[in-house]
Amino acid sequence: xxxxxxxxxxxxxxxxxxxxxxxxxxxxxxxxxxxxxxxxxxxxxxxxxxxxxxxxxxxxxxxxxxxxxxxxxxxxxxxxxxxxxxxxxxxxxxxxxxxxxxxxxxxxxxxxxxx
Amino acid sequence: xxxxxxxxxxxxxxxxxxxxxxxxxxxxxxxxxxxxxxxxxxxxxxxxxxxxxxxxxxxxxxxxxxxxxxxxxxxxxxxxxxxxxxxxxxxxxxxxxxxxxxxxxxxxx
Numbered sequence: 001x002x003x004x005x006x007x008x009x010x011x012x013x014x015x016x017x018x019x020x021x022x023x024x025x026x027x028x029x030x031x032x033x034x035x036x037x038x039x040x041x042x043x044x045x046x047x048x049x050x051x052x053x054x055x056x057x058x059x060x061x062x063x064x065x066x067x068x069x070x071x072x073x074x075x076x077x078x079x080x081x082x083x084x085x086x087x088x089x090x091x092x093x094x095x096x097x098x099x100x101x102x103x104x105x106x107x108x109x110x111x112x113x114x115x
Numbered sequence: 116x117x118x119x120x121x122x123x124x125x126x127x128x129x130x131x132x133x134x135x136x137x138x139x140x141x142x143x144x145x146x147x148x149x150x151x152x153x154x155x156x157x158x159x160x161x162x163x164x165x166x167x168x169x170x171x172x173x174x175x176x177x178x179x180x181x182x183x184x185x186x187x188x189x190x191x192x193x194x195x196x197x198x199x200x201x202x203x204x205x206x207x208x209x210x211x212x213x214x215x216x217x218x219x220x221x222x223x224x
Contacts, residue, residue: 043214058211108157
């Protein structure tokens with residue numbers, strides 16, 4: 001496909017379990033972003049990757065959150081020991097070049113529900 | 116005070132009306148983005164601008180860097196324009212976006 005894809009589209013888990021969310025960016029895009037949108041709240045930045053540079057992790061809310069990007073393409077966001085406040089839609093976006101201000105293309109998101 | 120402020124929070128219009136959504140920001144930026152989020156949740160990038168004005172169909176976005184202000188205009192609004200419109204700024208030290216709270220637009224037929 002031509003767009004950013006994310007999986008799963010929905011994830012229901014129990015408090016305390018670990019979850020992995022996947023993002024497939026647009027082919028050739030060097031920058032990849034993770035954002036979160038909690039119910040009734042605005043979007044917030046979590047982490048971004050640009051090429052081989054060290055990721056900007058400044059938006060991760062706690063050390064239970066981590067992300068990696070393998071081979072400069074697919075990214076996985078991992079949440080360990082999930083809490084109810086982690087329930088949100090997790091959005092991934094990619095862009096061709098991170099510097100020089102380029103348009104970001106968003107995936108459909110993964111809706112995470114922690115019971 | 117949020118770094119990005121949007122107004123109004125909610126806007127209801129009749130089909131055909133001219134609509135303006137405003138965005139003010141308090142930090143230095145390299146670009147400002149306007150996004151559209153449909154009721155199903157999907158987000159589409161409408162504009163990215165760092166100066167002046169851009170137009171796409173019935174949508175126009177303007178930015179005034181000196182005043183740290185941007186506007187999104189919709190001409191001849193239509194019910195299918197109903198969505199949340201989000202202003203986001205890109206800082207000078209990286210591409211991470213800082214978002215406004217969004218404006219819920221409802222256009223009635």
